[in-house]
Amino acid sequence: VATRSEDLGREPTGRTVAGHPLVLYRTEDGEPVALDDRCAHRGFPLSRSRLVGDNVQCGYHGFTYAPSGVCVQVPAQPDVPGRVRVRSFPAVERRPFVWVWTGDATTADPAEIPDPGWIEEDWAVLTGVLRINGSWHQMHDNLMDLTHLTYLHDGVGGTGRYAETPPDVTTRNGRVRVERRIREDGPGAGWALGLDTAVLRHATTEWRSPALILADVVITPDPPENAPDRSATIRFFHAVTPESPTTLTYHWALARDFMVDNEELTERTLDQTVTAFQQDVEAVEWIHQLRRDFPPAEPAEVNIRVDGAGLRVRRIIADILAEEDADISNSTISNGAPE
Numbered sequence: 001v002a003t004r005s006e007d008l009g010r011e012p013t014g015r016t017v018a019g020h021p022l023v024l025y026r027t028e029d030g031e032p033v034a035l036d037d038r039c040a041h042r043g044f045p046l047s048r049s050r051l052v053g054d055n056v057q058c059g060y061h062g063f064t065y066a067p068s069g070v071c072v073q074v075p076a077q078p079d080v081p082g083r084v085r086v087r088s089f090p091a092v093e094r095r096p097f098v099w100v101w102t103g104d105a106t107t108a109d110p111a112e113i114p115d116p117g118w119i120e121e122d123w124a125v126l127t128g129v130l131r132i133n134g135s136w137h138q139m140h141d142n143l144m145d146l147t148h149l150t151y152l153h154d155g156v157g158g159t160g161r162y163a164e165t166p167p168d169v170t171t172r173n174g175r176v177r178v179e180r181r182i183r184e185d186g187p188g189a190g191w192a193l194g195l196d197t198a199v200l201r202h203a204t205t206e207w208r209s210p211a212l213i214l215a216d217v218v219i220t221p222d223p224p225e226n227a228p229d230r231s232a233t234i235r236f237f238h239a240v241t242p243e244s245p246t247t248l249t250y251h252w253a254l255a256r257d258f259m260v261d262n263e264e265l266t267e268r269t270l271d272q273t274v275t276a277f278q279q280d281v282e283a284v285e286w287i288h289q290l291r292r293d294f295p296p297a298e299p300a301e302v303n304i305r306v307d308g309a310g311l312r313v314r315r316i317i318a319d320i321l322a323e324e325d326a327d328i329s330n331s332t333i334s335n336g337a338p339e
């Protein structure tokens with residue numbers, strides 16, 4: 001994910017995705033465009049330039065680029081040297097986000113963009129974006145081990161039950177799934193269902209790719225006979241976009257299918273979510289700072305059973321990177337550097 005839809009318009013906007021500084025904007029028809037942010041002439045940032053129709057005109061000496069990246073005008077001379085262009089990246093909008101592919105453009109397949117299936121439906125949807133000075137690996141660790149809800153998010157929606165409920169972890173087709181079934185019987189446990197009853201929270205986190213982790217919590221009465229048809233679902237969309245090894249952007253969306261018109265609940269959810277995610281940002285940044293300033297002796301970490309999911313994710317990423325390395329050393333031609 002390169003940006004939220006709502007943050008992209010007719011102003012060139014700078015974003016960094018997986019080591020690529022990009023300029024993003026919309027054409028007059030609203031289509032997203034992603035180009036290398038560096039003008040081919042002297043490297044001026046196109047994100048600090050201006051749009052002329054569907055093209056972006058460099059703010060330094062006026063080289064003008066079409067959405068394809070081809071330079072269509074060099075103001076200082078009548079002709080445009082044929083080779084002048086900046087790299088253009090496939091960009092596809094799936095509201096509320098815009099996705100960009102920074103790998104070999106010929107392998108970009110929009111069908112691979114995961115469809116979370118609930119955004120923009122009849123749910124109450126919140127979105128946000130956070131920039132983090134830390135490692136994207138740490139962000140994956142954070143999202144794959146929800147026992148941190150009990151401690152890091154104590155008082156903002158954290159529940160004591162996460163840490164004490166061992167998860168089921170399964171891996172299929174390169175996806176890692178963590179599931180917990182948690183019984184809540186404290187006062188007010190059934191609030192989301194409008195019931196004064198104990199509930200079962202079925203919490204699932206699914207790591208889909210290095211860029212995306214989906215999670216949901218389905219709340220049902222426990223025992224179900226109390227109200228067989230009642231259920232409430234909250235879904236989370238966590239898009240982790242590495243900028244560099246030490247910075248990342250975190251786009252999130254949260255949606256619920258119950259009390260969707262309850263503005264006060266939406267406000268409260270936004271408050272709590274922003275507070276909780278700020279705590280996650282701090283955790284990732286504090287860990288990163290310590291590691292950077294005081295590199296730990298080996299072994300730097302201790303693993304316990306609950307780290308199983310996070311470790312599977314690390315292994316999948318290591319395999320992907322090893323495959324990429326093999327591809328790069330095996331390839332003799334390169335048409336746009338493979339990532």
Ligand code: FES
Pocket residue numbers: 039040041042043044058059060061062063
């Ligand atoms: S740097 Fe862009 S036109 Fe010179």
Ligand SMILES: [Fe+2]
Pocket residue numbers: 142148149152153276277280
């Ligand atoms: Fe968290």
